[in-house]
Amino acid sequence: MELSFCNASSLRFPHTDSVPLHYCSIPESFHTFSNSYLASKSISLRRPLIWPQPRLVRLRAESVSPTESNGSVDKHVDDDFIIEDVPHLTDFLPDLPSYPNPLKRSQAYAIVKETFVNPEDVVAKDIIVQKDSPRGVHFRRAGPREKVFFTPEEVRACIVTCGGLCPGINTVIREIVCGLKNMYGVDDVIGIQGGYRGFYSKNTLDLTTKVVTDIHKRGGTFLQTSRGGHDTKKIVDNIQDRGINQVYIIGGDGTQKGAAAIHKEVEKRGIKVAVAGIPKTIDNDIAVIDKSFGFDTAVEEAQRAINAAHVEAESMENGVGIVKLMGRYSGFIAMLATLGNRDVDCCLIPESPFFLEGPGGLYEYVEQRLKENGHVLIVLAEGAGQEYVAQSMQAFQEKDASGNRLLLDVGLWLTQHIKDHFTNIRKMTINMKYIDPTYMIRAIPSNASDNIYCTLLAQSAVHGAMAGFTGFTVGPVNSRHAYIPIDRVTETTNTVNLTGRMWARLLASTNQPSFIQDSQAVRERVDKQTIDAIHNMIINST
Numbered sequence: 001m002e003l004s005f006c007n008a009s010s011l012r013f014p015h016t017d018s019v020p021l022h023y024c025s026i027p028e029s030f031h032t033f034s035n036s037y038l039a040s041k042s043i044s045l046r047r048p049l050i051w052p053q054p055r056l057v058r059l060r061a062e063s064v065s066p067t068e069s070n071g072s073v074d075k076h077v078d079d080d081f082i083i084e085d086v087p088h089l090t091d092f093l094p095d096l097p098s099y100p101n102p103l104k105r106s107q108a109y110a111i112v113k114e115t116f117v118n119p120e121d122v123v124a125k126d127i128i129v130q131k132d133s134p135r136g137v138h139f140r141r142a143g144p145r146e147k148v149f150f151t152p153e154e155v156r157a158c159i160v161t162c163g164g165l166c167p168g169i170n171t172v173i174r175e176i177v178c179g180l181k182n183m184y185g186v187d188d189v190i191g192i193q194g195g196y197r198g199f200y201s202k203n204t205l206d207l208t209t210k211v212v213t214d215i216h217k218r219g220g221t222f223l224q225t226s227r228g229g230h231d232t233k234k235i236v237d238n239i240q241d242r243g244i245n246q247v248y249i250i251g252g253d254g255t256q257k258g259a260a261a262i263h264k265e266v267e268k269r270g271i272k273v274a275v276a277g278i279p280k281t282i283d284n285d286i287a288v289i290d291k292s293f294g295f296d297t298a299v300e301e302a303q304r305a306i307n308a309a310h311v312e313a314e315s316m317e318n319g320v321g322i323v324k325l326m327g328r329y330s331g332f333i334a335m336l337a338t339l340g341n342r343d344v345d346c347c348l349i350p351e352s353p354f355f356l357e358g359p360g361g362l363y364e365y366v367e368q369r370l371k372e373n374g375h376v377l378i379v380l381a382e383g384a385g386q387e388y389v390a391q392s393m394q395a396f397q398e399k400d401a402s403g404n405r406l407l408l409d410v411g412l413w414l415t416q417h418i419k420d421h422f423t424n425i426r427k428m429t430i431n432m433k434y435i436d437p438t439y440m441i442r443a444i445p446s447n448a449s450d451n452i453y454c455t456l457l458a459q460s461a462v463h464g465a466m467a468g469f470t471g472f473t474v475g476p477v478n479s480r481h482a483y484i485p486i487d488r489v490t491e492t493t494n495t496v497n498l499t500g501r502m503w504a505r506l507l508a509s510t511n512q513p514s515f516i517q518d519s520q521a522v523r524e525r526v527d528k529q530t531i532d533a534i535h536n537m538i539i540n541s542t
């Protein structure tokens, strides 16, 4: 598929109307987003998207630069080398003093050879390249910096957790508190209770290393969480009133949007407050980062439910086991839990539409497996087949307090339909066992590997805030931790790529129908979605 320029001020999208486009109104991030996004979707351009104004990237005082002045310097990006940098407190408080990082003297880092991250270190967004491919987008590497912009005594940090639960939240809280104390000598950390609304409606908790010492062994969030209640003005008023100057915000896509709004308000008011986002989502739907914390734990815990459903199904004649897992819009847990299991016959995810009747449909496959194997095991993500459920229940669109659409129970719906089909139409007796372990999976503590991951996230966030970075999200990009502009992780959602190899691996492993009758049509649909996403971004940004 090709995109082509029509004229200087409009960009034509095939399959859509021409979109009038005024270059000056395109956000800077759009440029890099669009090129890399198109590249990731294998959409070739007749010539690359280049906006008339050269993109500038700020490399700050810590960067090696021959023409450094007043602590910061603007630098043109090399043609094909782009750094998507994060904001810094000195952007709006240019006279902020800096101090030598006390980490060098800390017990932990005293003998480390290279205590500090080289200021020029960046992490490449794409690491699969060809000899002639552009060098592409990079993010600032996370880690301790030689200079910090807070003294330990002046820091008053707070931590808040928002959105749904996820294994590992308590580990992140613990490691922020311990990291601030043990690496930087910071004693004053408070917990905001019950999500964003807790800033203005609840008392705070004093978080000492003693208070948090054991919390990683528990599921849930020690600070409690909530949906809705984000009131930027009230939150920032409260931050000011309490003298808070570092804000650590743990939560999903909605929470990170809230963090971006807080950062913008802080910048507007010109107050010295570093805002750090730690991405949390059990659905693994946050863009750019490799994987979200708690995800491995969830995939592992899902095995218990899948194994139970398998035992039940294989212990009876014509046993049908169905397990529903989380995943509103992204089927990662279902996909990985299926791949990790091997007993699953069919995995249904929101990204891949399926159908029940006729050749190549689910009923046909279920019957085939019952005949071949005596039982069948299906794993489905909660967001799969929502269009069917909505149709059959004639439901209206309900939303939660944060505005997320409330999903209907596709597990119950599918269970009922398979039962009806085999009993009434095929006149077969089947033994149906349906397991919904969703909240049980979310509520457990994180496993060892997620605990390690949570520690890295927390410590990277602490290093970033102490170094004066703000309005950033931290996370691993190609397994190296990086500081990523918040907008970058909220502007798209990470979903299973149906035209990618991982989904093909799953299909090859289960041998289930792909439910795709026309693969070219699907590829075109995916490409069209890409174009539509860009189209919407342009419209939203003008």
Ligand SMILES: Nc1ncnc2c1ncn2[C@@H]1O[C@H](COP(=O)(O)OP(=O)(O)OP(=O)(O)O)[C@@H](O)[C@H]1O
Pocket: 162, 163, 164, 165, 195, 196, 197, 226, 227, 228, 229, 230, 251, 252, 253, 254, 255, 256, 257, 258, 259, 261, 280, 281, 282, 283, 401, 402, 404
């Ligand atoms: N666009 C937004 N701007 C500001 N705040 C937002 C926005 N979207 C959501 N929030 C706030 O972020 C918090 C969490 O949002 P939400 O309930 O959508 O969970 P989430 O962070 O996306 O996590 P999960 O992955 O569990 O859904 C809520 O307090 C909500 O008010």
Ligand SMILES: O=P(O)(O)OC[C@H]1O[C@](O)(CO)[C@@H](O)[C@@H]1O
Pocket: 163, 164, 165, 252, 281, 282, 283, 326, 327, 328, 382, 400, 442
């Ligand atoms: O019922 P709750 O707590 O609002 O959360 C349900 C949603 O939260 C998530 O776990 C995301 O955090 C989704 O998978 C799920 O749809």
Ligand SMILES: [Mg+2]
Pocket: 163, 252, 253, 254
């Ligand atoms: Mg969300």
